[in-house]
Amino acid sequence: MVRETSVDVAVVGNGVLGLAVAVETARRAPGLRIAVIGPPGRAGAATAAAGAMLNCFGEVTRYTGWHPAAQAKFALARQALDQWPRWLEQLADDAGPPTGETALRSHVPGTFVVLGAGAGAIAADNFTALCRAVEEHGEPHDVIDPADVPGLAPAPQARPLRAVHLHREGCVDARAVLAALEAAACRHRVRMVPDTVSEVLVSADTVRGVRLADGSTLGAGAVVLAAGSRSSELTADVLPPGAVPPLLHGAGSALLTRRTRPGGARQAIRTPNRAAGCGLHLLPLPGTERQYLGATNFITCTRPDGPVAGAAEILIRSARQEIDQALAGSQLTAWMWGARPITLDGFPLIGPCPVAGLHFATGTYRDGFHCAPVIARHLAARLLGPGPADADWAWFTPYRAPIETMTVEQSLTETATHAAETAREHGLHLPFFLDDEPVATYVRDRAHRLFDRLGHPVALPPEILLLAFILAARGNDHPARWLADHLHAAHTHHAPVPGA
Template structure:
């Protein structure tokens, strides 16, 4: 690689690790600074749904970016598995959205028609087919939409795999790093300062998730406008296969895992950097399960946790080069950072390797903190 001899990445979530893995695979020398443990934070707390269509808010460019990342997932996971020896458990067997009232059913019908026009593989299920597909749902269900190409990845396994894959490719991961700061002059980036002292770098990628706005040393006019959006989740010990696919019910989603955990998520809270699990958060989730899939309430609750999504004012990620030469943002992935890891990694690597930032043009807005 011509110009990417030295890249520093700040933040070892899936986004920072994905970029480091991609760059190292292309021959770059990469150093990742993580103030805690790698692959924890939001990347550990998330549900791992790969759901550009189910999660669509009507933003066509976001939908295209998500669909592009989804299509890259199998190949990305193959490469990470080969480099790490860890299988991230990718399941692209569909996501079910269940309707419990006529209005939701109408919405799902309209969504099915819109998806069919785009050539997306989906199917409307009547009540009987819905219950046959997911017997755990309440008998009051009216029907469902199955989007066949979506699914989930076990994001905790993907995180562990990416750490191992990065290290196998020669990436240096500096754990428990303190006083991490970008060093730049008015024109270009110089490197990273940390408890280890100053290390020069031609490129510095800010991938610090919900904390990206406060990474020291980013010139204030370019500090990304990212804020935390809290999500609480819980896990139930259900028999493997009790829920066959990721399933949306009103107010929550249910995501299976190969290890028998069944995840229930997630709240959406504007609570600053508070990561406590609260009674009201759990109640919101359990009320939704009570309505949509009450048989699940017989299973033991084995884990509860919370995480902070990196949100932006317009709900879109901030990815790409800033006017400070060599300073690149890769943050603000909000509800879809696990889905968007492969495409973010590839686009940022293209930008550093070839100076090709064309694909990133829609994603770099100078919305500053």
């Protein structure tokens, strides 16, 4: 039997973004009928696998200052840093005891960023950029002796050379915050629909609602697409090809451990972001001997099936080597895995699109948990009115050609550097008479060939180009074809109209 109902706002996706948008909107407009649709198990969701670090300056890379879009992304993360303490208190109130208190107690302020002796040039550059950014913005921090970082006990050859303590950045238990968001949503009378959306319903260029996997439809005046890395699957039939940058899956593994020896981290310890990946991090879960260890990052354009053994191996080996050798004796209590939503150009998709009433809230890649409060406030304002006009947010409009933050030649060179550094991080040793150049040359040559095929070369982020390169080297041509198709579609769709 087909069941027909309707709401004012249907949020597709029950991760941190979908829930935060729903709670914020319900708080501002108590009479509005809001539904959040998503499978309770959240298999493969990024939110369920995140730590989560609440990092803005900790996420700075050498690319942060390169382009106004990257600066706008940094500004968003800075707002989130300011808003988290108050947002968490408000969430705890909304959720009520005991769920709200558990989320509030899981917040541990303070992050140590450490640069190990074995770090490559990109990680070292990122660390320098981070130190410059904290100075420039007057962010409270201390440059400290790495020997003074509590719980840091790496292998002797990987002992850190430099360390900085960020006072305001820290971490929360993502699962506790998620539970509080669910409780808050229920108390605000947001309807939770434990299903999957199979189709976004559109007619006359206006969103009408969604169809669920059980065949029923839910009418809605507005639909918020917050289905993480799976969001693009739902727009293929409602938006022309190339209109919105597609999403890829940044697969990441992490684990929870219980310490069997005294000591351990009391605040977050992380490395800077490294070549083609994120920083390695160890997060304490307060009041327990449990800690979170993350994370790997491998970008794919088709939905991955689940974690791979190689990711587990590299995560444990790197963490023992660079952060705490005693991890080897810890009890493993959970493996976690999820796919970060990353767009083709690496920037988020936030706000309305050419289909009236259809809004995006995704593409947040590796700091979507941290940015959720700010994105939720922005989206709630847009759902309830025209919203504030802001040049920074304009960069993230879903209806755009891929943003290019560098030239094509720079993108090729950066990709080659990332590949060479990643190879070394994974244990590549060359003969004494060779440096990294053969690896970099090989990658640059392959990437050039890829660009020749693209027809419309676009300066893609090195992480995305590496995906096509790595899989092409393994004989898998699909990512290269996928990239070529999408870039061609984007070029065609967003080409300037002659004489316009």
